[in-house]
Amino acid sequence: xxxxxxxxxxxxxxxxxxxxxxxxxxxxxxxxxxxxxxxxxxxxxxxxxxxxxxxxxxxxxxxxxxxxxxxxxxxxxxxxxxxxxxxxxxxxxxxxxxxxxxxxxxxxxxxxxxxxxxxxxxxxxxxxxxxxxxxxxxxxxxxxxxxxxxxxxxxxxxxxxxxxxxxxxxxxxxxxxxxxxxxxxxxxxxxxxxxxxxxxxxxxxxxxxxxxxxxxxxxxxxxxxxxxxxxxxxxxxxxxxxxxxxxxxxxxxxxxxxxxxxxxxxxxxxxxxxxxxxxxxxxxxxxxxxxxxxxxxxxxxxxxxxxxxxxxxxxxxxxxxxxxxxxxxxxxxxxxxxxxxxxxxxxxxxxxxxxxxxxxxxxxxxxxxxxxxxxxxxxxxxxxxxxxxxxxxxxxxxxxxxxxxxxxx
Numbered sequence: 001x002x003x004x005x006x007x008x009x010x011x012x013x014x015x016x017x018x019x020x021x022x023x024x025x026x027x028x029x030x031x032x033x034x035x036x037x038x039x040x041x042x043x044x045x046x047x048x049x050x051x052x053x054x055x056x057x058x059x060x061x062x063x064x065x066x067x068x069x070x071x072x073x074x075x076x077x078x079x080x081x082x083x084x085x086x087x088x089x090x091x092x093x094x095x096x097x098x099x100x101x102x103x104x105x106x107x108x109x110x111x112x113x114x115x116x117x118x119x120x121x122x123x124x125x126x127x128x129x130x131x132x133x134x135x136x137x138x139x140x141x142x143x144x145x146x147x148x149x150x151x152x153x154x155x156x157x158x159x160x161x162x163x164x165x166x167x168x169x170x171x172x173x174x175x176x177x178x179x180x181x182x183x184x185x186x187x188x189x190x191x192x193x194x195x196x197x198x199x200x201x202x203x204x205x206x207x208x209x210x211x212x213x214x215x216x217x218x219x220x221x222x223x224x225x226x227x228x229x230x231x232x233x234x235x236x237x238x239x240x241x242x243x244x245x246x247x248x249x250x251x252x253x254x255x256x257x258x259x260x261x262x263x264x265x266x267x268x269x270x271x272x273x274x275x276x277x278x279x280x281x282x283x284x285x286x287x288x289x290x291x292x293x294x295x296x297x298x299x300x301x302x303x304x305x306x307x308x309x310x311x312x313x314x315x316x317x318x319x320x321x322x323x324x325x326x327x328x329x330x331x332x333x334x335x336x337x338x339x340x341x342x343x344x345x346x347x348x349x350x351x352x353x354x355x356x357x358x359x360x361x362x363x364x365x366x367x368x369x370x371x372x373x374x375x376x377x378x379x380x381x382x383x384x385x386x387x388x389x390x391x392x393x394x395x396x397x398x399x400x401x402x403x404x405x406x407x408x409x
Contacts, residue, residue: 343384
């Protein structure tokens with residue numbers, strides 16, 4: 001049957017006006033699959049209606065990426081060419097509003113050597129990261145989704161209407177329906193999330209303690225004065241409020257790098273580099289991942305943890321109640337944008353300096369000194385079991401229940 005043009009237009013407008021919040025005379029950088037070219041045109045037109053100065057498109061193509069990794073050598077793939085670096089320099093100059101539309105095939109890289117994937121990402125990431133650091137807090141960005149045939153088939157392998165079913169789930173989680181005002185619904189939703197974040201900030205917890213019957217037994221220290229945030233962010237360059245992830249259900253902060261102990265057990269598979277890591281756990285000692293176990297993707301998980309010095313430490317802890325609309329959909333999306341918003345999660349790698357007071361004005365070296373982890377990766381993995389309990393511990397040792405049985409206590 002497919003999505004109606006009216007609903008698709010409503011969705012495109014929500015992404016541009018509420019998610020990215022494109023401002024007059026801004027340059028917009030849209031990243032989208034060549035397969036979704038009609039939706040790309042719709043997004044572009046909405047950006048221009050919002051006052052964009054210029055909309056540039058970076059096209060992606062799963063098969064191109066796969067063929068490159070199959071046939072090109074590692075040295076060639078790892079090189080960041082001069083024209084690519086000039087493009088990054090231009091991005092730092094323009095500070096574009098960036099819109100990413102996810103629609104990748106979760107199995108696009110099946111059979112590709114994990115070592116090759118990791119090595120290329122590691123070398124390219126080292127060059128690209130300083131440019132990304134340079135625009136942090138100074139531009140708006142949003143990630144949303146458009147279902148491809150292969151992605152839908154992965155989620156619903158036996159359904160003839162797989163794409164329609166994935167569309168229904170996506171639109172439900174981003175609050176776009178035929179008979180509602182999604183802009184108003186998003187305002188109510190962001191107000192609720194920010195209210196929960198404000199409550200957490202008032203508690204002044206110094207650490208969190210996690211426990212679940214599946215083997216999760218974990219404690220993590222928090223950075224004094226670091227804020228809990230959620231729903232949206234502000235571009236400090238122009239004051240525009242934007243929503244980086246659509247959908248979003250999380251309230252997050254960056255914990256103290258290298259200050260955690262115990263084991264975290266994942267409750268959902270992790271799709272990384274278009275390959276799956278399943279039924280895994282990670283054990284931390286003295287703040288670093290010292291061992292990991294996975295029924296599928298063991299080698300990939302080990303390589304991820306060793307991408308650089310910060311990859312073995314946590315950059316994020318995030319709270320998501322099990323009543324999340326994403327979780328209520330009842331299936332795995334195989335896309336971190338959705339799966340991380342199904343339940344509580346943590347992330348290995350890069351932390352968020354913006355959670356610190358005045359964090360956007362700090363250099364990365366200054367942020368590291370205050371406890372923010374630094375890495376070329378940021379990989380979320382889901383730990384929100386139905387029985388998960390999380391306790392907050394205050395400086396005087398008093399304990400407050402934050403989560404009980406996978407939801408707010």
